[in-house]
Amino acid sequence: DIQLTQSPSFLSASVGDTVTISCRASEVSKSYVAWYQLASGEAPKLLIYATYILASGAPSRFSGTASGTDFTLTINSLQPEDSASYYCQVLNSFPNNFGQGTRLEIK
């Protein structure tokens, strides 16, 4: 199984800030990672897939990058509606494990 270690677990930032959330995979292999947003009371929404590709309907301020086994979600110009939890997920093989999640608070 490929495990994902996500950090930080909590993040507090202001409107207009840029934040990054990291996910480290346990194996050095070609991993495909997706990122999701989970807002309170809503179903999760796909933000990024195949590590870099912006999902349909996701705002362009979200972007994904990777270096080796380290994957990063960057949110530019934070908006109040970005207050949510964010999860990475590996999709190479079963189980499709998720990271532990990052709760983002907008000050």
Place this chain on the structure above:
Amino acid sequence: EVLLEESGGGVLQPGKSVRLSCSASGFNFGEHLMHWVRQIPGKGLQWVSGISWNGRKKEYVESVKGRFTVSRDNAKNSLFLDMTDLKTEDTAIYYCVKPLGIMGGAYDHWGQGTLVSVSS
């Protein structure tokens, strides 16, 4: 428009059983691999199970193997999760999920979820 609608959740005692159902529309359900994912209170998201388009290949997270069974009825565009010997740690919102591609990939459509609460 892709729609996924779960049903069947409720409050159950440990050791009991329940069947979750998912009604799908707006895409070629019979061609798609499908998944169940749960949101555990205070603990995040966990992939639970996946089933191939024809139902022949099934995968489960280790903690539910031998207790949960995934199945589908392509004629009725429906996905099921039979949950037996329920444990308190199965308490979660259960989502029916469609991946981007017919063979898998990121999860681009989620249902609204159905809550399963296991408590004595």
